[in-house]
Amino acid sequence: MLHLRVVSPADRTEDVVALLREHRGATHLVLFRGAALDPAGDVVEADVAREAADEVLSRLCELGVDRDGGVTLEQIDTALSDAADLAEERAPGEGADAVVWEELVARTGEESRLNATFLAFLTIACLLAAVGVVTDSPVTIVGAMVVGPEFGPLAALAVGLVRRRWDLVRRAALALAVGFPVAVLVTAAGTWVGGLTGLFDASVIAGDGHQVDFVYEVGPWSLVVAVLAGAAGMLSMTSAKSAALVGVFISVTTVPAAGYIGVAAVLGDWGRVLGSAGQLAVNLVGIVVAAAAVLLLRHGPGRHVRRPLPRG
Known part of the structure; x- marks a missing residue:
């Protein structure tokens, strides 16, 4: 009730x-x-x-x-x-099957704001991912996945596209378009400082056989996981079963890929930069498409279209 x-x-x-x-x-x-x-x-x-x-x-x-x-x-x-x-x-x-559209629009609209808190969480998550990369620690990578706040804007994009709420689409796109580059730049700066102080060198990611190589190895399974995670995440949001969102966070490699971009760029490994960028793109697109598909399959575009979201 x-x-x-x-x-x-x-x-x-x-x-x-x-x-x-x-x-x-x-x-x-x-x-x-x-x-x-x-x-x-x-x-x-x-x-x-x-x-x-x-x-x-x-x-x-x-x-x-x-x-x-x-x-x-x-x-x-x-x-x-x-x-x-x-x-x-x-x-x-x-x-459990009901979608309260106004509640969903309000929730995703709030979680897609570009503000200091969003930038801080995304940056910290990417820095954690960078630590996981240079220490070859899957556990730290998983921690970075959980900390990352990127699912909010991705869900907002899906809701905005289905509801034709272009104000919501613009807000979410802005958060992602600004948030990830800022987080990657800060991560790159942290990697440069770490290399300058002797904490690690390029050899930490050289060669193969690392436990965290899955971050930049993009392939068909990357898309499969992203689609399943996007569907599960939107089902969780629309059915008010938020516990499932934790599983979504630790299924996709958006934040780890962004963190790897910062590390690999500073260390000059451009092949892994491109691989990580591809992984990031596949995950972002797969999540949004799957989340939008879930909304369309469950209840269509909804009844009432509210006026634009308030600024802020």
């Missing part, structure tokens, strides 16, 4: 109440007259079955309460109520 709160202009409150009262997936309806101060209006609350939330949100947006008031959703972990059980039974479909 999801908890819905609507700040409604007084002249639309009766329509909001009628909508929630009549919808078979809504229950626990509460009305507070004149409770909202900014924006002014009434507050209407209800609990909504997840599989009914997308339809309810679309109809609320048709009433314009998202523009002149406000709509918020919160996850309910536990609901002890026969009325809630009945609402979930009456709502069409299964909650």
